[in-house]
Amino acid sequence: MIIPEEVAKKTDDVYKILVEANQKDHNIWMEYVFLSWQWWFCFILSIIPWVLWWKYRKKESTNRLLLGAFFTIFISMFLDSFGTELGYWDYRYELIPFLPAFFPWDLSLLPVAFLLLVQIKPNISPILKAIFYAFLSSLIGEPFFEWLGFYKSINWNHLYSLPIQFIIFLFGYFLVTSTSFEEVKRR
Template sequence: MIIPEEAAKKIDDIYKSLVFANQKDHEIWFEYVFLSWQWWFCVIFTIIPWVLWWKCRKKESTNRLLYGAFFIMLISMFFDSFGAELGFWDYRYEPVPFLPSFTPWDLSLLPVIFLVLVQIKPNISPILKAIFYSVLSSFIGEPFFEWLGFYKSINWTFLFSLPIHFLIFLIGYSLVTSKNFEELKPK
């Protein structure tokens, strides 16, 4: 065996502890979260923004815009999972208990807000849009979900999120406005 026996045993013990903790977490989820009003709220916040965007989107730009939205989802889930794993925050009412990220936020609200901001007023500076996006996400969205009890900040402050959301928006914006796509035009 390439891994030393002692290290392998420690890894196995920790893994067993994690599996046990996850099983207990899933039991709590099924007993207290699944089908609660909070669960339904999360499901609605995951689906409705996409339905509204789908009806109002600029149809000829759908693929280009979804490219940016998928980037926002991927990087948001990565950072969200990373932060939860490091103990910076925790979620209490996940729609799906198997992901260490908050689905309505990472897979719906953040990307759809991004899409709306990219589509409206395409001549406004992306820096201004990134500022608006990061302030909205960091100082309205995160505190709102914490106030509802869905999110618990443990070793994190909303101010830390501001530059992260700012950069995520700008990178996503540069992806969708790349010269490989058609130019953005007002609706």
């Protein structure tokens, strides 16, 4: 074995503890969360924003906009999972208990808010939009979900999210508005 036996044993022991903790968490989810009003609220927040965006989107820009949305989803889920694993925050009501991230927030609310801001008033400065996005998500969204009891900040201050959300919006914006896309030629 390439890995020293002592390291493998310690890793196995920690893994067993994690599996046990996850099973307990899943039992709590099945008993208290699944199909509760909080679960249904998460379900609705995961679906309705996308349905509304799909109905009112700028149809000729759908693919380009979705690229920005997927970028936002990827970064948000990565950072959310990272913060959860490091113990900065935790979620009490998850749509799916197998993800350490808050599904409605990362996969629906943040990307759809991004999409709306990119589409609405295209002549407004992306810096102003990024400030608004960061303020909306960090100082309104996070405290609102904490107040509802969905989110619990442990070692995190909402102000820390401001520059992160600002940067996420700007990167996504410049990705979506880039003119460097090459046209695919068909044979």
